[in-house]
Amino acid sequence: MKIALWLSLFIVFYAFFGYGILLFILIKIKRAVKGKPVPPIVDLVSMPSCTLIVAAYNEEDFIIEKIKNTLALNYPAGKVDFVFVTDGSTDSTPELVAAYPQIKLMHKEGRSGKIAAVHRAMDTVTTDVVVFTDANTFLNTDALIKICRHYADPEIGAVAGEKRVHADETADATAGEGFYWKYESKLKTWDAELHTVVGAAGELFSIRTNLYRPVPVNTILDDFMISLLVAGDGYRVIYEPEAYATENGSESVGEELKRKIRIAAGGIQSIVWLKSLLNPFKQPVLTFQYVSHRVLRWTVVPFLMILSVILNMIIVTSGYNSLLYELLLLGQVMFYMMSLLGWILETRQIKIKILFIPYYFCMMNYAVIRGIFRYMAGRQSAVWEKAKRK
Numbered sequence: 001m002k003i004a005l006w007l008s009l010f011i012v013f014y015a016f017f018g019y020g021i022l023l024f025i026l027i028k029i030k031r032a033v034k035g036k037p038v039p040p041i042v043d044l045v046s047m048p049s050c051t052l053i054v055a056a057y058n059e060e061d062f063i064i065e066k067i068k069n070t071l072a073l074n075y076p077a078g079k080v081d082f083v084f085v086t087d088g089s090t091d092s093t094p095e096l097v098a099a100y101p102q103i104k105l106m107h108k109e110g111r112s113g114k115i116a117a118v119h120r121a122m123d124t125v126t127t128d129v130v131v132f133t134d135a136n137t138f139l140n141t142d143a144l145i146k147i148c149r150h151y152a153d154p155e156i157g158a159v160a161g162e163k164r165v166h167a168d169e170t171a172d173a174t175a176g177e178g179f180y181w182k183y184e185s186k187l188k189t190w191d192a193e194l195h196t197v198v199g200a201a202g203e204l205f206s207i208r209t210n211l212y213r214p215v216p217v218n219t220i221l222d223d224f225m226i227s228l229l230v231a232g233d234g235y236r237v238i239y240e241p242e243a244y245a246t247e248n249g250s251e252s253v254g255e256e257l258k259r260k261i262r263i264a265a266g267g268i269q270s271i272v273w274l275k276s277l278l279n280p281f282k283q284p285v286l287t288f289q290y291v292s293h294r295v296l297r298w299t300v301v302p303f304l305m306i307l308s309v310i311l312n313m314i315i316v317t318s319g320y321n322s323l324l325y326e327l328l329l330l331g332q333v334m335f336y337m338m339s340l341l342g343w344i345l346e347t348r349q350i351k352i353k354i355l356f357i358p359y360y361f362c363m364m365n366y367a368v369i370r371g372i373f374r375y376m377a378g379r380q381s382a383v384w385e386k387a388k389r390k
Helices: 002-034 065-073 091-097 114-123 143-152 172-194 221-232 254-273 284-298 303-317 323-347 353-376
Strands: 050-055 080-085 104-106 129-134 158-168 204-208 236-248
Touching: 002 172, 002 221, 002 284, 002 303, 050 065, 050 114, 050 143, 050 323, 065 080, 065 091, 080 114, 091 104, 091 254, 104 114, 104 221, 114 221, 114 284, 114 323, 129 221, 143 158, 143 204, 143 236, 158 172, 158 221, 172 236, 172 284, 204 221, 204 236, 221 284, 254 284, 254 353, 303 323, 323 353
Parallel strands: 050 080, 050 129, 080 104, 158 236
Antiparallel strands: 129 204, 158 204
16 A cells, blocks of 8 residues: 555656656756757748637627737738638627638538537648637737747657736736746746657647648547647647636636546547557657646546545554654645645635645646546547636
């Protein structure tokens, strides 16, 4: 039981923190040998042609602001196209987009899901590069330039931008979410420097058009799948933090939980469908990064968190007198009590942000368990009902 306890705690620690520490060490070693990588020089003349695709569903509250943000993006004239796909929208989103002739509107009645809409848009793309972004996120002015400059390197098949969560003083539900994405951004930066990013976020990512492989229409995490297929084909996926998409945090932790459960279900689906990436003999570094950064979190970690508490309690109550195990159990109990207190305060709209980090951490792992069982039961639709945001 002691071995199982320490192994469980090690895997949990490694998946969320140990891998980051190991990455940091590996990056330091790589820089000592090869030097720190230098960002590519921006050459506007040789920039690839680019298409920006926005899939929007009933986004009338945001779409005008999104259009203005899109048209304000810097990129060489004549080298960029804008495509908005509004399949199934029943509000005024298509009409609002149609008022801007600079944007190509693709609309049809009936809702087949985001990825089906993206596939339809991709059939019309003729540019070198395609960039995907969400309708409720807003890009920095130089985002397209910062992304597309990387395609001068033929080894790079995709570029992921940074997701930023805007949180104001009242954004209690996003205290943990914002911290999580800042940490994830650092991990992705190191992942890319070591070899490749393992999965891009749909808020902002791009690929070479000729590398696009249509994923099944029942894919839950299409952005994750598309970018990992590029990595699986032997290309690198780069992370570009100077190209970022900003969005408001979820309206409540309940809305964020809904989103996390869907992501977890999609994570299990992706692991099943991309099982070839688990073969360390094909691309060992990619497999190492994929398992360390994604697979452990989406499979065994939540269950090992529960197991470690149970084993620790059994050891302490079995008469084994050890201050170490008693302190370890106390630490685990205190952590979960902080999480519980964070939940209680959130339901009463009392905002102590320091408690939302353990609460958000536990909520994420609870969502993984829910997502696993939802996927196994076949109850997770690929047609996403978006979370409400502030």
